[in-house]
Amino acid sequence: MxxxxxxxxxxxxxxxxxxxxxxxxxxxxxxxxxxxxxxxxxxxxxxxxxxxxxxxxxxxxxxxxxxxxxxxxxxxxxxxxxxxxxxxxxxxxxxxxxxxxxxxxxxxxxxxxxxxxxxxxxxxxxxxxxxxxxxxxxxxxxxxxxxxxxxxxxxRRPGFKAIRHPGQAPEAPTDAQKEIFISSADVLFEKSGFKTDFSSDQRKALLRHMLSRQGLSREQLFFLKKWADKLSSKLP
Incomplete structure (x- = not known):
């Protein structure tokens, strides 16, 4: 150029x-x-x-x-x-x-x-x-x-290289990390008396589907798990 x-x-x-x-x-x-x-x-x-x-x-x-x-x-x-x-x-x-x-x-x-x-x-x-x-x-x-x-x-020229590169995408959670969160969330559902027409397995399947669509990072999922665990610990 x-x-x-x-x-x-x-x-x-x-x-x-x-x-x-x-x-x-x-x-x-x-x-x-x-x-x-x-x-x-x-x-x-x-x-x-x-x-x-x-x-x-x-x-x-x-x-x-x-x-x-x-x-x-x-x-x-x-x-x-x-x-x-x-x-x-x-x-x-x-x-x-x-x-x-x-x-x-x-x-x-x-x-x-x-x-x-x-x-x-x-x-x-x-x-x-x-x-x-x-x-x-x-x-x-x-x-x-x-x-x-x-x-x-x-x-916009072909071959143009930006000086400021966008940051790397946040690391996605693994399947195992998602399952750990889903288990924590399900415990919170049970302890809080949250009533739905879904069984435990159905709730977990719904959460899996939601997580696959949201594109959460590991850090965000860890925050949600800590939140669910904290709420669960406050319940009898």
Whole structure:
């Protein structure tokens, strides 16, 4: 897969920069480039939770040309309403398909500032235009939102590996452990005087069926057994 750089052009709000960095971290990206940031303290954004490394390693560039000098392919993210676009326009849902036929090398995804977006000159400097489909009455989108949507779309690429893996599934109880609980529960039924139309064997069969459907972990089943035993011990 082509390495990806996120390029922010003249961003005004440090917290938006931090939110963009956080979005990158969520979806496994790390190369952030900031062109002529408005605030000198942008690296200290409080919104960059858990991604201080991305902020500290971000490359500060004086111009968009500098930010793109080592890239092989660039995409300008912009709304297309009231713009005269000369390049190919790639809708966000087609991003990964388009990247499959992009030149080998680093890809830059370029985003404009919060107030006015990318200039016409910025857009023309890029190879193609990336457009996030929106309602016609509200065609523009917040900078950080645009970055997180784009990063999410990138995460759907074949071969993408998430940084944060879901935890392992809890260990399921064995059949023997289920039977121990069922016996404890049946004792509680008897001692509590709980009346049903079921025999002891029928109650146990019903509990087995319930346990097979609930997908309890060993820890959860152990808790239920302790609860049943405790109640039983309080009964004559």
């Amino acid at each position: 082509n390495p990806i750089s996120i390029v922010l052009v003249r961003p005004r709000d440090p917290n938006n920069i931090g939110a963009c960095a956080r979005a990158m971290g969520n979806f496994g990206l790390s190369d952030l480039r900031v062109v002529d940031p408005y605030e000198p303290v942008w690296r200290e954004s409080v919104s960059a939770v858990g991604v201080n490394d991305i902020m500290q390693q971000a490359k500060r560039c004086a111009t968009l040309d500098e930010a793109l000098q080592d890239t092989a392919f660039s995409m300008a993210s912009t709304a297309i309403k009231n713009r005269e676009i000369k390049q190919e326009i790639v809708p966000l849902p087609s991003l990964n398909e388009r990247l499959q036929v992009a030149p080998e090398g680093r890809v830059a995804l370029v985003f404009g500032n919060e107030k006015s977006g990318l200039s016409g000159e910025d857009i023309e400097r890029c190879d193609v235009v990336l457009n996030i489909p929106t309602a016609s009455k509200q065609p523009s989108i917040n900078l950080a939102q645009a970055v997180i949507l784009t990063c999410y779309e990138l995460s």
